[in-house]
Amino acid sequence: MEESGQLIRQFIDLGYKKIITTPHVMNDFYRNEPNDILEKLELLRQHLKSENINIPIEAAAEYYLDESLIERINKGEKLLTFGSNYLLFETNFLTEPFQLKEFIFSVTTLGYKPVLAHPERYQYLVNTFEKVEDLKNRGVLFQINIPSIIGAYSKPIQKLTIQLIEKGWVDFLGSDCHNQIHMNILKEAFRNKYLKRALELPLLNRSL
Numbered sequence: 001m002e003e004s005g006q007l008i009r010q011f012i013d014l015g016y017k018k019i020i021t022t023p024h025v026m027n028d029f030y031r032n033e034p035n036d037i038l039e040k041l042e043l044l045r046q047h048l049k050s051e052n053i054n055i056p057i058e059a060a061a062e063y064y065l066d067e068s069l070i071e072r073i074n075k076g077e078k079l080l081t082f083g084s085n086y087l088l089f090e091t092n093f094l095t096e097p098f099q100l101k102e103f104i105f106s107v108t109t110l111g112y113k114p115v116l117a118h119p120e121r122y123q124y125l126v127n128t129f130e131k132v133e134d135l136k137n138r139g140v141l142f143q144i145n146i147p148s149i150i151g152a153y154s155k156p157i158q159k160l161t162i163q164l165i166e167k168g169w170v171d172f173l174g175s176d177c178h179n180q181i182h183m184n185i186l187k188e189a190f191r192n193k194y195l196k197r198a199l200e201l202p203l204l205n206r207s208l
Helices: 002-014 034-050 067-074 101-110 128-139 146-150 154-168 181-191 193-199
Strands: 019-021 058-059 062-064 087-088 115-116 141-145 172-174
Touching: 002 181, 034 058, 034 062, 062 067, 067 101, 101 115, 128 154, 141 146, 141 154, 146 154, 146 181, 146 193, 154 193
Parallel strands: 019 058, 062 087, 087 115, 115 141, 141 172
Antiparallel strands: none
C-alpha cells in the first residue's frame, strides 16, 4: 500500500487526473479473480484517503488470451472492463494465437470493445505491418505502453511504436508502471517528442 501511494503521488505530479489499474489475469501465473481485484481496489482507496491522496481510481483487468479466457466467455462470465465496456487483453509475444480472430469476433458480438495491450511488443506484429492493419480493420483498439516510445523494451519495438503514433493508430496510452523503476522510465518518456505527438492524438483516455 505504501509503495502504491508513493507511485500514485508521482502520477499526480505528472498531471494524471484519474487512474485505472489493470492487474493481469492469466491462468498459469496470475490467478486474479474480479472479486479479489475489486476487494483490493477498495483497500487501496481507503489507504489513499487516509494519506490525503485525492485522485479517482478504478480497476479493470488485462486478460491473457488463452483457453481459460475463452472458457470464461463461453460461460458468459462478466469480465472486468473499463470505460465504455473496453476489454483489455494481451496475447503471447511470439506467435499469433490461432483463436485471435475468433476471439475478436466473439467479444465484439457480446458488446465488448477489444483493446489490445502493447501491440508494439508482439513479435508477430513487429515485422508485419499488414497484420497490424488487419487488426485495426477488425475494430481492435490499440493501447501502447509509454516506455515503448523511448525504446525501453527494444529498438524494433520503439520503431513500431513510432509508426503507430505517426499513423494515428493509438487509441490509449498505458503507463506499464509496476514499481519505482518503471516510474523513472515513465518520467523520462514524458520529455520525449513522440509522447508529445501521441498526446495530440484523439486518445480515448480522456473519455474515461
